[in-house]
Amino acid sequence: MGELANCAQCGTVFVKNIRDVCSACYRKEEEAFTVVYQFLRKRENREATLSEIVNATVLGKEMIIKFIKTKRLRTSEFPKLTYPCERCGVDIVRGRFCADCTDELKKDLERYDSTKKDATERKPERVYYAFDRND
Numbered sequence: 001m002g003e004l005a006n007c008a009q010c011g012t013v014f015v016k017n018i019r020d021v022c023s024a025c026y027r028k029e030e031e032a033f034t035v036v037y038q039f040l041r042k043r044e045n046r047e048a049t050l051s052e053i054v055n056a057t058v059l060g061k062e063m064i065i066k067f068i069k070t071k072r073l074r075t076s077e078f079p080k081l082t083y084p085c086e087r088c089g090v091d092i093v094r095g096r097f098c099a100d101c102t103d104e105l106k107k108d109l110e111r112y113d114s115t116k117k118d119a120t121e122r123k124p125e126r127v128y129y130a131f132d133r134n135d
């Protein structure tokens with residue numbers, strides 16, 4: 001008996017495997033991928049943007065973003081394939097956040113880390129060295 005999990009797409013309980021979606025959703029995803037890929041392969045659609053693809057294929061935006069994030073749709077091949085940063089909405093091609101937000105989030109994390117450290121451990125006493133300068 002495999003471990004049970006909820007499908008990330010529809011919530012159905014299924015036997016967990018390498019995928020995060022159930023087999024019905026997996027099939028749907030594969031079909032969707034074929035549709036998107038067939039669309040993008042046409043020369044005139046090479047530079048389609050995310051919303052143009054959504055309009056043309058009538059597929060969910062999230063589904064297409066998933067294909068970009070998992071690198072099934074390569075942004076090197078299709079230069080206009082971008083999706084919004086989860087924090088500020090700017091167009092990005094990889095990850096969840098743009099470079100600016102990644103920087104800020106990292107700073108936030110460091111700040112959080114250092115305040116946590118301050119609370120748990122005492123700063124070492126500063127040591128001053130006196131140098132004899134009468135030579």
Ligand SMILES: [Zn+2]
Binds near residue numbers: 012
């Ligand atoms: Zn499902």
Ligand SMILES: [Zn+2]
Binds near residue numbers: 085088089090099102
């Ligand atoms: Zn951002």
